[in-house]
Amino acid sequence: MKGFGHPTLILLFLLFFALLPYLPLGIWRAFLLDVGFFVLLFTALALSWDLVARTGQLSLAHGAFFGLGAYGAGLLAPQVGTLPALCLGALAAGAGALVLGWVTLRLHGLYFAMASLAFSEVLRTLALKLPFTGGPIGLPVLPPFGGNWPLAAYYLGFSVLLLATALSLWAERSPFRLAQAATRQSEAVARVLGVQVVRVKLWSLFLGSVVAGLAGGVYGMKTLFLSPYDAFSLARAVEALVIPIFGGLYTTLGPLLGGVALVSLEQALRLWIQEGYLVVYGAILILVILFLPRGLVGVLGRRRG
Template identity: 45%
Template sequence: MRGLTRDLVATAAFAVLLVFLPSVLREVFGRASVSYLSLATNALVLAVLALSWDMLARTGQLSLAHAAFTGAGAYTVAVLFKLTGAPLWLGIPLGGLVAAVLALGLGSVTLRLFGIYFAIATLAFTEVLKAAVQRLPTAVAGGAAGINVPALFRPTFVAGSMERWEVAFLRNQGYFWVYAGLLVVAVVISVLIQRSRLRAAFTAVRTNEQVAGVMGVNPARMKLLAFVLSSFVAGLLGAVEAHRLGSVSPDGAFSVHTTVLALVTPIFGGLYTTLGPILGATVLAGIEETLKRTFSEGYLIGYGIVLVASILFMPRGLVGLASKLVKRGGASTSGRVGGASGGAADAAAEERA
């Protein structure tokens, strides 16, 4: 329980930091803070997506369906406001719920699939969902052209009392806070998993489902639970994204790009941890922005090189690299034994990755 309290206090401190970050950026950078704030927002979006994917991966389910769940959240919001005059903030929780229900359905049929077969089934699910949305009546789902979605924040320019750029800043700040709220939700779910008996159950199911069952763990329940929690978070995220982008379309909402980012980020940051996906998202968002500014054309090539290199040279991600450095510091004082076993653990982790 002490660990849980510590983690929740750290999460609360992190949340307070996020609340004040926009104001700090504004004080320090002035007009330029608009772009810094959108960079920070990108990092938040990526962190939520990555943490959501990681929760599912902890049970050994390597999903290629994350775009399906963010897309489901986005379309829930879009269809809701196209058809009804529902309150503005109702769409987001509803998007999470719809994604969670879809996950329960998909998860039930993929229970017996492992590894690459599971991944392919989830990828197929994304495509099926996308095709289904495209074929729904245009009056409901907008067809291939998509649907417009109302904005959550519409700051208005008041001549005299504020500058032009402040309108964009206020808009960005609003979304930044909403995503920060989502990240806090995701972190709390993740911490509750990691600090309860679920962590061991998830790990047991991931490493040996049969033995987990023989020891009393219900693998089906654990896998479905992870699927529902993960997709709920992804659905919330997709719903907010729909509001921020102002429209949804099948190609955009069910983009493979989302699925790829969802799995690359936790691998880069460190799998099966709360910190890894967040670190990975922060660093990757920073790298992407830097590359984009340095090479306006073809920056994605540089981004790809960074990812390949990181997977080759730090198999356990940033978190693994950090703990290795700490261990190496300890090993120089306590002899080589610890280092040797650490090496074995690294090799085992590499195999799994």
């Protein structure tokens, strides 16, 4: 997979989304910028999930990290402002990941997946019951920077994607990649080679959770409202999982391509087909998983060959 780094494609991807608000989008401007925002946010979430998956762990807790960051930023923004609230929300997600990791990272495969799913359900239940979260009624959230800059949420989402991309590239090109790969292939062999397996998995989970928490915080400031059913939704974890599989696992380019393709496809099907669009969306996903096991980066690799 290392050969599929394609730094130029990654740079062009980031440059396009940095300049998107200034392109002549015509009457579709508002819609396309909204689609672009969700591409940025959910691609960052997918990169954060892929960072954890490189250790061989199937995490279903990214919905929990997303929700922790969203509620943390939403509750703190009136007191401390936009950027400190986002950072504190991300740290809350990171703290949740450390707790989850300390308890469960000695588990493997489906056992860890089930534990991470239970963690998400516990947090959603707490958000429904605690009075300061707004309970089932939900929590109003202030717009970023008091709503004084219309593009604030968009560029905050872009900043989260930049961070996620930088972390993914670091993990892909640094010696940490070898530790993650050894852990994924065989924990017993990795330990013999001197890899501190639990520390590698815990560090990967923490970094991924911080990015997911930032994404959740920006999401709340964009939508201006949070509910436990949305913020802690299992759909967040599933989307974070599906995008890297669609684009190509254990790469930086794969989730970037998968995020653009899947989020844009979902919005287009929602617009064109409306009712029943999820059937077509699901069928496309199944076909890609069956016939493109290495995702979109596999297609690019064959064309280059």
